[in-house]
Amino acid sequence: MxxxxxxxxxxAAFSKFSTxxxxxxxxxxxxxxxxxxxxxxxGTLDMEIEKGLIALSDRVDELLKKIKQPV
Numbered sequence: 001m002x003x004x005x006x007x008x009x010x011x012a013a014f015s016k017f018s019t020x021x022x023x024x025x026x027x028x029x030x031x032x033x034x035x036x037x038x039x040x041x042x043g044t045l046d047m048e049i050e051k052g053l054i055a056l057s058d059r060v061d062e063l064l065k066k067i068k069q070p071v
Contacts, residue, residue: 007048 013033020026 006052
């Protein structure tokens with residue numbers, strides 16, 4: 001099973017933001033993000049980024065092992 005590199009909350013926020021068209025929709029989006037402080041708090045984001053980097057590092061290690069295997 002592959003680990004998720006980008007946290008689901010960030011993927012969902014990006015997906016939602018990418019569909020917004022008007023400036024008013026974007027302003028409302030940012031207001032909603034600030035209301036969800038726990039989900040997007042700097043400490044929480046730091047932890048999620050660290051988890052993602054570890055998962056990415058693990059994937060790179062797996063790929064290197066596959067590449068180095070004799071054919």
